[in-house]
Amino acid sequence: MQETDLVMNLMRELEQRQCNGHAKVKLGTALADPAKFQDIFSNFSRGTYFESLNLEIETVDPVISCSCGYRASPRSPEELSICPVCGGEPELEQGIEFEILEP
Ligand SMILES: [Zn+2]
Numbered sequence: 001m002q003e004t005d006l007v008m009n010l011m012r013e014l015e016q017r018q019c020n021g022h023a024k025v026k027l028g029t030a031l032a033d034p035a036k037f038q039d040i041f042s043n044f045s046r047g048t049y050f051e052s053l054n055l056e057i058e059t060v061d062p063v064i065s066c067s068c069g070y071r072a073s074p075r076s077p078e079e080l081s082i083c084p085v086c087g088g089e090p091e092l093e094q095g096i097e098f099e100i101l102e103p
Helices: 002-014 034-045
Strands: 022-028 054-060 063-065 091-094 098-102
Touching: 002 022, 002 034, 002 098, 034 054
Parallel strands: 022 054
Antiparallel strands: 022 098, 063 091
């Protein structure tokens, strides 16, 4: 599962940093479900140094753009790969970000 891998990466990365009880990540919602991500983080951090960490998630909603000129936030997961106007393959402009903003 994608969320599990991301959480494991995050924890590995945070171990190298000084968290001071707070961390903030940027997460594209086309990459992972923020609620699921938060849940998995809570499960994994139980009984560890990260248990009391306040994890803030800044979400980025997906935006697709197509060579036909269509550009929008997809209303369904299908629109991530099929343009609703021309049926072509749109490009994902944003929505797959994963970045640690703090610390
Ligand atoms: Zn199109």
